[in-house]
Amino acid sequence: MGSGNYGGLFGNAGSNVLGSVVSSAMGGGIGGTVLSSIIQGMGSNVLNGQIGSQLSPTDQNFRLQQLGGAVHSGTVKQAQQWTNPQTGNTIALNPVGQQTLHSTTQQTCQNLQETVTQPNGQNITENRLACLNAQTGKWNLVH
Incomplete structure (x- = not known):
């Protein structure tokens, strides 16, 4: 999985994929409304980047939920790692x-x-920036 180029899918239908991910996030995990808001805020930057253009929808869903959880919990200042049990990425x-x-x-x-x-051992790397919103005390993934 993830070896295909999904750039066209996310570039042209990113809002549909994002809507699906947000709907999925609402079903459980961190707190549907809060996580949904976080994912919507960072979705287009994350979906259309170098990593996003090379992942399957399954991995995009997993990735957005994990990144959303890191932002929501404020753990962006700590090294973290997650493995998607469905794909092995x-x-x-x-x-x-x-x-x-x-x-x-x-x-x-x-x-x-x-x-x-x-x-297969292939790495895809992308630089990001997270900033702390002083009003809410929460981190935002801005790039």
């Missing part, structure tokens, strides 16, 4: 460097590196 999210102050928004931000390792 492993997702790792690692902080890179120290937290910084975003020059435009004045938010505390953390650079992250997301890596997906497929069962």
Whole structure:
């Protein structure tokens, strides 16, 4: 799984895939409404990136739920790893460097590196940025 290029699927129908993922997230886990909001906020950046364009819908669903959970719980400052039991793909999210102050928004931000390792050993890596919303005290995945 994940060896095909799904860029066209997510590029042209990203909102349909995102809607499916959000509906799935509402069914359980962290707290449907909160997780749904987090996933919607980060969905297009995550779905259309280098990693997102190469994953199957099954892995996208799993990935968005895991990233949403990390953002919701505030654990973006800690290295984390998840393996999708349906496909064997492993997702790792690692902080890179120290937290910084975003020059435009004045938010505390953390650079992250997301890596997906497929069962065949192929890695796909993408850089992300999470920023702390001072009003809500929650992290947002902004890129």
